[in-house]
Amino acid sequence: MRALTYHGDETVRLERVDDPTITDPGDAIVRVDLCAVCGSDLHVYHGRERGLDHGCVMGHEFVGEVVALGSSPGSLSEGDRVLSPFTTSCGDCSPCRSGLTSRCVRGELFGWVQGGHGLHGGQAEYVRVPLAASTLLAIPEGVGDDAALLLGDVFSTGWFCAEQSGLEPGDVCVVVGCGPVGLCAVMAAVEMKAGRVFALDRVPERLALARQFGAEPLDVERDDPLEAVREASDGLGAAAVLEVVGNAAAHRTAMDLVRPGGVLSVVGVHTEDDFAFSPAEAYDKNLTYRVGRCPARRLAAQLLPRVQRRDFDFGAILSHRLPLEQGVDAYRIFDKKLDGCIKVSLIP
Ligand SMILES: [Zn+2]
Ligand SMILES: [Zn+2]
Incomplete structure (x- = not known):
């Protein structure tokens, strides 16, 4: 064959x-x-x-x-x-x-x-x-x-990422990365009735699809995701951040965007040795971190x-x-x- x-x-x-x-x-x-x-x-x-x-x-x-x-x-x-x-x-x-x-x-x-x-x-x-x-x-x-x-x-992984974030209807949700899994995570967050879904990427056609699927696209080259997410959440950050990329920059961004008491849900396949944030930062946010293969x-x-x-x-x-x-x-x-x-x- x-x-x-x-x-x-x-x-x-x-x-x-x-x-x-x-x-x-x-x-x-x-x-x-x-x-x-x-x-x-x-x-x-x-x-x-x-x-x-x-x-x-x-x-x-x-x-x-x-x-x-x-x-x-x-x-x-x-x-x-x-x-x-x-x-x-x-x-x-x-x-x-x-x-x-x-x-x-x-x-x-x-x-x-x-x-x-x-x-x-x-x-x-x-x-x-x-x-x-x-x-x-x-x-x-x-x-x-x-x-x-x-x-x-891909669809199962995107859905799993949203599911393990514990997203509740009305919550502010951020999807970091609008590749195929991220776009599926957007679909899932919308289906789970997130209040607002922000979707981060730098590729215009991927951001356009995220919008089509019901998210508010943020271009990380041009927009300020931190400001947009804070504005939507009384300055607190997102209850659920879905990181589907699997690199240090995405990990760091995701941590910055999650609110105190929020959930950082990670399905990106990480290959680096260290976390992009410290244990102290995790402590200071009362972070729940959920990660792994769908x-x-x-x-x-x-x-x-x-x-x-x-x-x-x-x-x-x-x-x-x-x-x-x-x-x-x-x-x-x-x-x-x-x-x-x-x-x-x-x-x-
Ligand atoms: Zn695959
Ligand atoms: Zn078995």
Whole structure:
């Protein structure tokens, strides 16, 4: 099959690799109909996250059809249209049972093979899914591939970020970063009836989309977010700050904008060693800090009925669609935000 594979910094190749096969009774093979490049793929691409074997198939966002199953398929059948969270999960361990499926004791991240162990990714024609019965979700009628694809990571992650902020109706909320996850966090905060939602970025087309989704855009190059947020909150700051970027500058900004007693909710994948604020600052704000990888299996299951009922504009987020053959270009376009790119999906 054809797949996009990792070969060191800023080097992804379209290669022919062996088709995946069933190696465990709980496996499924999924024929990928649509996959996507994620901001966290860029961490690997730029070497901010290291360790991947050369030749590892990239990607952890995909939807498709089950074409083969091991001897323990659970309720799955060949021919099922399925979405997948970006990690596998057993559904049975203590983290899974408490809803933290992203920390399943048997879970693995797609697109991460290191030292010969791990899971190949979904930027390919086929992908092997272990623990398939408790990982994959059947896609119900009325949910399109775009929605299903984003439920596997980006929409679930944006929603999770808002959810763990404890946002209450009427609260002032700030979303730091208007990439795909940030835009989904805006959608979530609006759905949760935040009083005002501010959205920070520096890319005009991303700010325009944030406005379209119901936020008040603030251009960090031109506007003064601190002043705008203080003005909206009796000088106090935002009750909920959603940081989806994962770098020191975003972290610092988020801390500056949160009110005393507020919640800083972080889903950006941080790769730096230190916090951008001190323990004393956290103490002085009576800060609640919530951080971590979205349990996308739980969120996707929870959000499927909502996505079925309500027509979110996921097409605006998936701004570019290319054949898998142009996957190398897709990385470049997404990385450089060329041509107004918000997010790229690929058709194998
Ligand atoms: Zn992702
Ligand atoms: Zn588990």
